[in-house]
Amino acid sequence: MRKKWSLFNATDFQTLMYPCFTFGRILGLCPYKINNSTFETSKSQYILSIIVICFLCVFEMMFLKNSKIFTKISFQTTITFLEVYYYNILITFLIIITIILSNPRMHLLQTIMDISSGLSPKSYQKLSRLIHTKDIFGFFYLIRLISIYFYKTHIEHNHILNIMFLTYAILSIYQMDMLYINCVCLLKACFKDVNNNLQQMQELIINSEYVPMLFYYKQRNPFLIMKLKILKKQHMMISNTVQMLNTIFSVQLLASMIIIFGQMSLDLYIHLFQWQIDGLFINLNGQFSEFILSDIIYYIIKLALIVWACETCKNQAQEIRTTIHDVLNSAKDEQIKNEV
Numbered sequence: 001m002r003k004k005w006s007l008f009n010a011t012d013f014q015t016l017m018y019p020c021f022t023f024g025r026i027l028g029l030c031p032y033k034i035n036n037s038t039f040e041t042s043k044s045q046y047i048l049s050i051i052v053i054c055f056l057c058v059f060e061m062m063f064l065k066n067s068k069i070f071t072k073i074s075f076q077t078t079i080t081f082l083e084v085y086y087y088n089i090l091i092t093f094l095i096i097i098t099i100i101l102s103n104p105r106m107h108l109l110q111t112i113m114d115i116s117s118g119l120s121p122k123s124y125q126k127l128s129r130l131i132h133t134k135d136i137f138g139f140f141y142l143i144r145l146i147s148i149y150f151y152k153t154h155i156e157h158n159h160i161l162n163i164m165f166l167t168y169a170i171l172s173i174y175q176m177d178m179l180y181i182n183c184v185c186l187l188k189a190c191f192k193d194v195n196n197n198l199q200q201m202q203e204l205i206i207n208s209e210y211v212p213m214l215f216y217y218k219q220r221n222p223f224l225i226m227k228l229k230i231l232k233k234q235h236m237m238i239s240n241t242v243q244m245l246n247t248i249f250s251v252q253l254l255a256s257m258i259i260i261f262g263q264m265s266l267d268l269y270i271h272l273f274q275w276q277i278d279g280l281f282i283n284l285n286g287q288f289s290e291f292i293l294s295d296i297i298y299y300i301i302k303l304a305l306i307v308w309a310c311e312t313c314k315n316q317a318q319e320i321r322t323t324i325h326d327v328l329n330s331a332k333d334e335q336i337k338n339e340v
Contacts, residue, residue: 007128007132007136008125008128008129008132008133009125009128010124010125010127010128010131010132011121011124011125012117012121012124013112013113013116013117013124013186014034014037014113015124015128016124016127016128016131016182016186017109017131017182019131019132019135019136019139020131020135020175020178020179020182023135023139023171023175024175024179025045027168027171027172027175028045028048028049028051028052028099029049029098029099029102029172029175029176030045030102031045031046031048031049031099031102032045032102032106033045037113037117038110039106039107039109039110039113041103041106046102049099049102052095052099052168053095053096053099056092056095056096056165057092057096059161059165088165090255090258090259090262091169091173091259092169093255094172094173094176094252094255094256094259095169095172095173097251097252097255098172098176098252101248101252104244104248105248107244108183108241108244108245108248109183111237111241111244112183112186112187112241115187115190115234115237115238115241116186116189116190118190118193118234119189119190119193123189123192123193127185127186127189130185131181131182131185134178134181134305135178135182138174138178138301139171139174139175141298142170142171142174142298143171144294145294145295145298146166146167146170148294149295150163173256173259174302176252176256177253177256177302177306180245180249180252180253180306181305181306181309183245183249184245184309184310184313185309185313187238187241187242187245187313188309188312188313188316190234190238191238191313191316191317191319191320192316194231194234194235194238194320195316195319195320195323197227197231198231198320198323198324198327199323199326201224201227201228201231201327202323202326202327202330204224205224205327205330205331205336224336225335225336225339228336228339228340229339232339235320239317242313242317253306257303260299260302260303263295263299264296264299268296324340327340328340
């Protein structure tokens with residue numbers, strides 16, 4: 001990013017997405033670069049992505065081979081094994097799908113950057129307060145959570161591959177979920193911009209009705225029709241981008257939701273079952289209480305952010321429909337009504 005970047009003070013698409021793209025490049029999830037407002041593939045990042053895929057496949061095969069899934073295990077460890085198996089398989093599948101869809105995702109980001117180029121710097125600055133906060137502070141909160149887990153479980157040093165895989169997988173899933181939220185927030189801002197332009201046009205139509213000047217009327221009418229055509233084209237591009245976003249992120253979002261609900265349910269079941277055995281109802285031996293609370297908070301916040309972003313974007317898109325009816329009721333010219 002050659003443009004000057006400042007925390008909570010974004011002025012365009014590049015400065016707004018700078019933290020997200022930086023973490024994505026570190027993890028090998030963003031095999032592209034921006035050159036003169038154009039996304040280009042990066043060979044070094046693609047090589048890193050291929051290495052990551054190969055490593056994950058080899059690690060998964062070694063894990064399934066060395067696991068005791070076909071041996072007799074006790075009832076207390078059944079749920080734990082189930083959690084480990086489903087978690088590893090889902091995470092591996094999710095990361096592979098993420099890297100395979102890198103090229104379509106690059107075209108999606110290029111389209112969003114082109115559409116959002118018309119937003120004002122004030123809109124970018126307002127978005128940066130949310131996006132930079134969750135991207136930066138959420139990333140380091142997750143690292144802290146992983147550190148607590150490894151510290152509480154006392155994993156041996158010979159399991160360093162398990163530690164690396166789990167850390168990379170959790171950070172990668174978080175990063176892609178945050179990228180999805182960032183795209184939804186940008187599209188919501190674009191819908192809001194279209195809605196504001198329609199409201200300004202409505203005020204212009206209402207005020208111009210009281211000026212019965214033939215010369216002014218002849219100049220005003222083509223101007224309004226041209227502006228309506230521009231807004232129609234802009235709205236169509238945003239709607240098509242929303243469909244593209246849903247297509248690219250649908251599998252990833254579904255797998256992420258399964259991981260969220262499955263992880264929370266299994267964690268609660270394991271520890272409630274342990275409470276029942278040990279007769280402890282407040283503190284689980286003081287070993288995992290802090291980790292459980294932090295883990296649940298993390299999943300709840302991430303789920304709430306995804307739901308909030310989708311719902312607010314949908315409401316903003318539906319608000320345009322109401323504004324269009326208001327503009328139609330305010331217009332008296334037949335050509336303007338037909339265009340609306």
